[in-house]
Amino acid sequence: MIRIVISNQRGGVSKTTTTHTLARYLADQGMRVLMVDTDPQGSLGLVLGVKPKHYLYSFVVHNFAFEDCVVKVAPNIDLLCSNRDTTKVEVALLGMTAGELAFLRIFGMIEDAYDAVLIDVAPSINLVQTCSIMYAKQLLIPVAMDMLSLQGATACLETTRMLTELFKTEIRPLGLLPTMVDRRFNLTSLTMKALEAMSEKYHIPLLHPIRTDGTVPRAERAHKFLVDMDNHCKACEDYQKAAAELLEILNVKPKPAAIEPSTA
Template identity: 35%
Template structure:
């Protein structure tokens, strides 16, 4: 039974792409078959996995979604790239921006990505969607297609302040478009527990949301090593297997597997 997890936060720079890569590869290291979908026109996930020129890729998420809009046939393997760390990737590039504008006039426009995911989910144990930093139509598509949503939040004041709007949007999608959508949880990222500030922010998140939404026990520590992985096109497991960030993402992957059970 495949689980589809949207990794979403309208605030940029909170660790969405890093989490998508390392959670996905962490699940693959546990023997799961994983597809990562880049749903951001910036192509950050695509670039982070070593495809440094996303705009030169011929078949992307935009290609597939446009085929669905135009009712053209496609193979479920179209556009899939295979990464050496045993995950598959459906890439994205700037074409996704133009598609989002086009979708404004499409009937059932919130369901386009869901149609694709329903076609491929029989091939995978997990599908992770790296959402763009906005609450626009592409993110709504991801939330409609997902079984759950994981929210990475940087342990800082402004990212935490934006949580309320995101949670409201998720609640509206659940009410109107995807009754089965649940919270996978809030994941605190870039946490520097040497500072009282990070401890205070982490405490406020748990106080404000802990009763309603699962908050992962494990947090992702601040680390230069994690930032370096994107330039190398690999996960933290390949870059620094015994480091604290790799250990954290390994634990998060096990927590997600535990949520399944």
């Protein structure tokens, strides 16, 4: 079972793009994937053009049936959407005993139907994000090519360290994912160097970088997964390489069903 939070406290670093592109990659490998949006901006639903009847709030706070809240967005991919009401989830969690562990119980009840749960979070540290990390215990950190993104990644690692100490549990940053990489810019080489140093210092793998590619915003506007927009585009190729590295780190083999039938 794969559980990953896609996190960086800096906004606009490709958290949402990485979440749905990775989800689709895993689904294409034959895995049943649940995407959970915990960002009140509700980006995952907006990007994929989904309007659910009920959102994360109803599921977590009012115990609505999971089936009534989740939406199928592609074969093997379900999405639990977020909206502004997610800010009220925060308030509800504050009122719960050991609220930080609430998602362990809540998502523990439904996760058996899936092989992977990917959680997209808001660009800030809040209780919903802490809950997501305590549930998944694994993070993927996209880092765009600027210094504030690096700071956001460092803040993320600091939070992880604090939670590890506080709850005496191991939380594992699976990888740093360079995003919106454009080698023509000096800032890109500076940020990549800093990322290499960060990777060494914290012993976190540096994954295959994702190049800047206009196909990403175009796919977004068309409400499509990147692979459905253009499966040969630069970003798509890069995401496939990074995702394959991630599966190796997780020691996960694709399901036999995902293997193409032989034509021999």
